[in-house]
Amino acid sequence: QVQLVESGGGLVQAGGSLRLSCAASGRAFSSYAMGWFRQAPGKERESVATINQSGRGTRYADSVKGRFTISRDNAENTVYLQMNSLKPEDTAVYYCALKGGLLSTNPREYDIWGQGTQVTVSS
Numbered sequence: 001q002v003q004l005v006e007s008g009g010g011l012v013q014a015g016g017s018l019r020l021s022c023a024a025s026g027r028a029f030s031s032y033a034m035g036w037f038r039q040a041p042g043k044e045r046e047s048v049a050t051i052n053q054s055g056r057g058t059r060y061a062d063s064v065k066g067r068f069t070i071s072r073d074n075a076e077n078t079v080y081l082q083m084n085s086l087k088p089e090d091t092a093v094y095y096c097a098l099k100g101g102l103l104s105t106n107p108r109e110y111d112i113w114g115q116g117t118q119v120t121v122s123s
Contacts, residue, residue: 004096011122016086029074034079049081081096098112
């Protein structure tokens, strides 16, 4: 069974950067689309960035375009989220998730989820 483990969260000042990693166990990692989602207290879970199987197709939430970059290294079974110019509104628990087939921003379509990593951005 595929498992996802996120890392790289923490506390940063506004304007700072973090790089999140999501390591996947199991086979055929390159067959799956991956996504980063976040959920702040009292808010719905939202898609942050998604990436297709090859890594050539990506999609970003409007709120993070130009600041965040999703990438994947299929040889290492890992997906990354580089987060620059962080804002307090980015504070949330960040989750990576996996789905079969095409890229999607709908969390209901994702099959496997990591445990989440906390990102806190202070003013």
